[in-house]
Amino acid sequence: MDFPQLQEQIRANDYVIPTAGQAPGYVQANLVILPADWAHDFLRFCQINPKPCPLLAVSEPGQPLLSDLGVETAVDVRTDAPAYYIYRDGQLAREQLDIRDLWQDDFVAFAIGCSFSFEEALVMAGLPVRHLNQGCNVPMFISNIPTREAGPFGGPHVVTMRPFSPRNAIHAIEISSRYPKVHGAPIHIGDPKHIGIKDLQKPDFGDAVNINDSEIPVFWACGVTPQMAMLAAKPPICITHKPGCMLVTEITNQTLSLS
Amino acid sequence: MDFPQLQEQIRANDYVIPTAGQAPGYVQANLVILPADWAHDFLRFCQINPKPCPLLAVSEPGQPLLSDLGVETAVDVRTDAPAYYIYRDGQLAREQLDIRDLWQDDFVAFAIGCSFSFEEALVMAGLPVRHLNQGCNVPMFISNIPTREAGPFGGPHVVTMRPFSPRNAIHAIEISSRYPKVHGAPIHIGDPKHIGIKDLQKPDFGDAVNINDSEIPVFWACGVTPQMAMLAAKPPICITHKPGCMLVTEITNQTLSLS
Incomplete structure (x- = not known):
């Protein structure tokens, strides 16, 4: 599905499944929404841990529109993900298709970069991405690499793994x-x-993939890291995208490249 | 020694030893000089094998000055390396401190990039480069990766090896x-x-370096590759820099960076 159609269906709550592979070329993002009195520490956490928490945009308190992620219209964090998880005190409380009814005037929204963007660049360069070719989710692991702490936010890096030949x-x-x-x-x-x-065939999240003898596992920092940090910090309320059902933006992956 | 002093001493034949670590910030290059009727194939060989043979400059036939490698004055390939090897039919025939007396009006000079430039960038970024820290030459190995052939030029890739922690x-x-x-x-x-x-402790050229258990060997294409290709092709005459005694240029490493 192309971008305008996907955005329209998501906004109408007609598209409620994972967004992988949809709206090719467009940036999809992890979403974390916190009350303002928790947001400052979370912002610091993201800024000192840019590999797992690369910030694409942060809203002003109470402002649900992210103009940096829109071209014709701003992204509305209340409606532009197919589904949302609502956490209370670090526990999943419920799931909703939009969060217009829950919006608070002290909410701050964080849009955090997602590996879909660089995976698209890998595929465009002709590199085989195993979990895409196997039609499953990327394997994710809780590593022993600590994040740098900011207030109540900390914990380990979660990593994604993709196997490649040495040259690839x-x-x-x-x-x-x-x-x-x-x-x-x-x-x-x-x-x-x-x-x-300990075991690449037993990921903590996602699915195991085949690894050939001559391949090297390559590990990237993962956007689940800030979600785990949020859960451990137990804020009274926090809203995120439902896993896999990313916030869909109107900017292109190309604009994120340094070159 | 800084650049102007080094260039002056080399041109006066007062500096006749390896150039590693001298004139920091300035590009040093591999030099290959061939008669025009061999130069076309060699140029093609370099262009289809850019990793081992990255061309910095190629002279017009008979022209010993490379203006692309100079800022105030052009580089003179007859005088601007501390010492030269003269090969006849693929055999080392003699060594000279300059080649003014040997210059022919059909000679074409090739200046080929050298790993000194990116090693400087690694050091500037705080990465430990083992052979520099051990005060020896980089270990070089003849790999089984073939180059792409052009006329009489071909043969295996020679690689340099530097060990690093996975993150480095x-x-x-x-x-x-x-x-x-x-x-x-x-x-x-x-x-x-x-x-x-077969054995990282037995390099084909250069010196062996220590490798720790947790380190990964990293292999770069090496400028000895075109020299081996030239030797195997057995041109009637070929002149190169003496190994380690590079052609010193007036351009900076910084100008070679993409960023």
Whole structure:
């Protein structure tokens, strides 16, 4: 589905499934919404942990529109993801298709870059991305690499893993390094034990993928990291996109590239 | 020694030793000089093998000055390397401090990028470069990766190896990828057997360096590749810089960076 159609259906609550592969070329983002008195620490957390939490946009308190992510119209964080999770005190409380009824005048919205953008660049460069070719979710692992703490926010880096031949791994590093706003270059390559991962066939989230003997696992910081940090901090209320059902924006992946 | 002093001493034949670490910030280059009837194939060889043979400049036939590599004065390939090797029919015939007496009006000079430039960028970024810290030459290996052939020129890629922690390896790939004119990103990481290297402690050229258990060997294409191709092609005459005694240019490493 192309961008205008997808945005229209999401806004009408007619599109309620994962957004992977939809609106090719357009940036999709992780969404975190917090009350203003929690937002300052979360903003600091993102800024000192840019690999897992690359900030694409932050709203003013009470402002649900993100003009930086729109071209013709601003992105409305209340309606522009297919579905939302509402957490209370760090526990999932319910799921909604939009959050117009829940909006508070002290809410601050954070749009955080998502690996879909650099994956598109990898595919365009002809690199085989295993989980895409296997038609499943990217495998994600809770590593032993700590984030830098800010107030109540901290915890480990969650990482995604994509296996590549050595030559393709180098190429994938080159390409993703040009996209610092969507996790940028990997944070680890090679031996998973080095970062506290015991078994690549048992991801903490997502699906296991095949890895050939001659391939090297390549690990990128993942946008689930700030979600885990938020859950552990237990804010009285927090709203995020439903996993996989990303905030769809009107800017293109191309605009995020350094080159 | 800074650049003007080094250039002056080299031109006066007062500086006749390796140039590593001298004139920091300035580009040093591999030099290959061939008669015009061999130069066309060699030029094609460089252009289809840009990783081992990144061309910085090529002279017109009979022209010993490379204006592209000079700012105030052009580089004179007859005098601007500390020492030269003269090969006849692929055999080292003699060594000279300059080649003014040997210059022919059909000679074509090729200045080929050298890893000194990206090594400087790695050091500036705070990455530890093992052979520099151990005070020896970089280890070089004849790999089983073939070059693409052009006329009589072909043969295997020679590679340099630098060991890094996984995180520093990623950073080294990011940095060197911004310097395509001086070998660019690596061509292999990880298992040396994958590219036909049996023992990292027995380099074909240069010196062995320590590798820690948690480190990954990273392999870059090397400027010795075109020299080996030239030797195997056995041109009636070929002149190169003496190994380690590079052609010193007046352009800065900074100007070679993509960013």
